[in-house]
Amino acid sequence: MEIVVQILFMLISALIIIAALMVVSVKNIIHAALWLFTSFFAVGALYLLLEAEFVAVIQVLVYVGAVSILVLFAIMLTRHVTGEGQNQLYSRWWLGLILALTLFGAIIVPTVFKQKWNIPAPTVVTEPQNAEPVVAGVADIGKAFMREYLLPFEVASLVLLVALIGAIVVVFEERTERRVILTLAESWALRQKESAKVDQ
Amino acid sequence: MEALINYLLNTALNLHAPEWVILLIRHLLVATILFLVVPFQMLLLTYFERRVIARMQDRVGPNRVGWEGVLQPIADAVKMFTKEDIVPAAADKGVHLLATGVVVVPTMFMLSVLPWGPGMTPVDFETSLLFFFAISSVSAIGLVMGGWSGNNKFSLLGAMRAVAQMISYEMPAILSILALVLMTGSMSISKIVEAQGGLIANLTDLPKVPDLGLGWLLFTPVGFLAFVCFFISALAEGERTPFDIPEADSEIVAGYMTEYSGMKFGMFYLAQYVLNFALCAITATLFFGGWQGPGVSQLSAMGANNQLFSILAGALGVVYLLLKTYFFFFTMVWIRGAFPRLRIDQLMGLGWKFLLPLTLVNIFSAAIWAACIHWGPEQGLAFLSAFGPWKRWAIAFLSTLVINLLAATLLVRINSSAESSMPKLVEDQKFGAVTLP
Numbered sequence: 001m002e003i004v005v006q007i008l009f010m011l012i013s014a015l016i017i018i019a020a021l022m023v024v025s026v027k028n029i030i031h032a033a034l035w036l037f038t039s040f041f042a043v044g045a046l047y048l049l050l051e052a053e054f055v056a057v058i059q060v061l062v063y064v065g066a067v068s069i070l071v072l073f074a075i076m077l078t079r080h081v082t083g084e085g086q087n088q089l090y091s092r093w094w095l096g097l098i099l100a101l102t103l104f105g106a107i108i109v110p111t112v113f114k115q116k117w118n119i120p121a122p123t124v125v126t127e128p129q130n131a132e133p134v135v136a137g138v139a140d141i142g143k144a145f146m147r148e149y150l151l152p153f154e155v156a157s158l159v160l161l162v163a164l165i166g167a168i169v170v171v172f173e174e175r176t177e178r179r180v181i182l183t184l185a186e187s188w189a190l191r192q193k194e195s196a197k198v199d200q
Numbered sequence: 201m202e203a204l205i206n207y208l209l210n211t212a213l214n215l216h217a218p219e220w221v222i223l224l225i226r227h228l229l230v231a232t233i234l235f236l237v238v239p240f241q242m243l244l245l246t247y248f249e250r251r252v253i254a255r256m257q258d259r260v261g262p263n264r265v266g267w268e269g270v271l272q273p274i275a276d277a278v279k280m281f282t283k284e285d286i287v288p289a290a291a292d293k294g295v296h297l298l299a300t301g302v303v304v305v306p307t308m309f310m311l312s313v314l315p316w317g318p319g320m321t322p323v324d325f326e327t328s329l330l331f332f333f334a335i336s337s338v339s340a341i342g343l344v345m346g347g348w349s350g351n352n353k354f355s356l357l358g359a360m361r362a363v364a365q366m367i368s369y370e371m372p373a374i375l376s377i378l379a380l381v382l383m384t385g386s387m388s389i390s391k392i393v394e395a396q397g398g399l400i401a402n403l404t405d406l407p408k409v410p411d412l413g414l415g416w417l418l419f420t421p422v423g424f425l426a427f428v429c430f431f432i433s434a435l436a437e438g439e440r441t442p443f444d445i446p447e448a449d450s451e452i453v454a455g456y457m458t459e460y461s462g463m464k465f466g467m468f469y470l471a472q473y474v475l476n477f478a479l480c481a482i483t484a485t486l487f488f489g490g491w492q493g494p495g496v497s498q499l500s501a502m503g504a505n506n507q508l509f510s511i512l513a514g515a516l517g518v519v520y521l522l523l524k525t526y527f528f529f530f531t532m533v534w535i536r537g538a539f540p541r542l543r544i545d546q547l548m549g550l551g552w553k554f555l556l557p558l559t560l561v562n563i564f565s566a567a568i569w570a571a572c573i574h575w576g577p578e579q580g581l582a583f584l585s586a587f588g589p590w591k592r593w594a595i596a597f598l599s600t601l602v603i604n605l606l607a608a609t610l611l612v613r614i615n616s617s618a619e620s621s622m623p624k625l626v627e628d629q630k631f632g633a634v635t636l637p
Contacts, residue, residue: 061337137326
């Protein structure tokens with residue numbers, strides 16, 4: 001069983017990495033978006049491999065089902081969607097490369113090598129047969145939200161509420177300025193009324 | 201089932217197969233059965249819909265191929281397979297091909313968490329209800345891919361409409377399901393079904409009720425309102441008339457399917473029917489007891505002594521579920537025969553101004569229901585445990601009934617008065633359009 005899980009882990013993480021690389025390297029922006037959703041989905045699979053079903057399902061529901069659709073909408077509603085002819089690289093790309101390498105060399109490499117990692121060796125817990133596996137279920141997450149992490153939870157919901165009201169304010173049209181396109185029948189009825197007025 | 205495979209591999213053939221091989225074979229077998237069920241259901245449903253709608257429109261419908269035309273879907277399938285597959289020259293060919301798969305596969309996944317009979321859930325886990333809706337929203341990506349890749353304005357418009365509709369009706373669907381989760385205290389579809397034994401009142405609410413498998417959630421005020429909201433949203437998600445705006449053939453050819461032909465079109469068609477079947481099945485499962493029905497629980501209780509009885513119980517459960525599912529599919533066809541298509545603003549108005557507030561009120565009354573039935577001194581409601589279970593059930597029923605009735609009448613009045621008090625239209629000279637004064 002362990003080997004199967006490891007092979008699955010390798011496959012899924014390879015998919016995530018390849019998809020993430022494709023997001024930044026393909027020229028067509030719609031293809032980039034589709035690769036992004038592939039990577040989201042594979043992350044969901046990774047959660048499932050960790051037996052965190054709820055998080056996996058929420059990942060699919062929120063990222064694949066909602067965020068990706070919004071991304072696609074945003075891309076399609078803007079002009080020049082594909083970006084086929086554009087150059088992927090900026091003319092001074094070497095500057096960015098040097099900067100990234102220096103930062104990596106100056107910060108991350110010393111940290112990785114100087115830090116004394118006190119990681120305990122993984123202990124294999126032999127659970128008794130028929131024991132309920134200890135996995136954070138929906139009920140546990142709900143209780144944690146309502147007890148230990150009540151303040152962050154409430155703050156997050158307040159932020160969402162503000163965003164909601166902001167969105168309404170941005171798109172709200174005054175009633176007087178609202179435009180209605182008439183159907184054929186309605187405009188015909190309007191014509192009839194006006195011609196009746198003229199006749200009088 | 202695992203025991204059977206284990207016996208076959210390790211005892212009969214002496215192969216020493218490890219645990220995961222047995223699990224893998226079990227899941228592969230179940231998946232094969234599901235994959236076989238799906239196309240046959242689709243063939244049956246297309247024939248059923250065509251005959252029923254023909255009957256409603258005073259026509260005959262397909263009756264030439266085979267007895268009363270029962271072989272018509274097979275002839276159609278042969279036609280689909282042999283048709284030329286045309287891909288537009290300006291299309292994005294990879295995405296064009298992939299879109300069919302992205303649309304079909306999630307609908308197949310939806311069937312994998314349905315409890316087909318007592319103990320007959322292919323994959324059963326704690327959050328299967330949420331999984332059902334999460335995976336169904338994935339096919340929206342496929343619709344956009346199909347609509348965009350064809351390089352056709354009609355298909356792009358159709359995809360936009362389809363996705364806008366799916367997003368706005370997913371909210372009331374999931375919120376009305378949330379009320380059921382509050383009532384039953386579980387997000388597993390099989391547990392929600394198991395909680396619906398009994399007669400009118402279910403067994404978890406009133407333990408002494410005779411178990412006839414009729415304690416459906418529909419018989420509670422909360423469940424009834426959730427059912428009405430959910431079924432309307434299911435019609436919209438399955439793109440059935442009166443919500444078939446995305447593929448309105450009199451306006452935008454066939455929506456996102458415009459640039460598909462041959463078997464690729466057939467895949468979209470398949471996905472649509474499987475989605476409709478899954479939505480009908482989940483409606484039957486959540487609100488109408490799924491496999492619950494008179495005799496199933498008695499038979500499975502007898503199955504403890506004799507294996508034959510538990511097989512019988514399973515078969516009876518599947519029959520009950522399929523009967524309920526076909527009833528809902530018939531209702532969908534019935535609605536298609538009876539109602540014209542909604543306009544897009546009416547669609548959005550119904551979803552956001554009527555269904556969404558109604559489901560929010562319904563969640564409130566579901567919380568009251570759960571509190572009345574299950575809460576006690578631990579939650580600070582000691583006076584409730586002084587009443588007997590019948591009294592608690594009656595209090596819950598009456599209070600939620602009053603709240604839901606009030607909310608529904610209020611919302612109907614608000615929505616109808618908003619329509620009648622709309623200002624009169626005045627024509628705009630410049631644009632030929634009309635502004636509201």
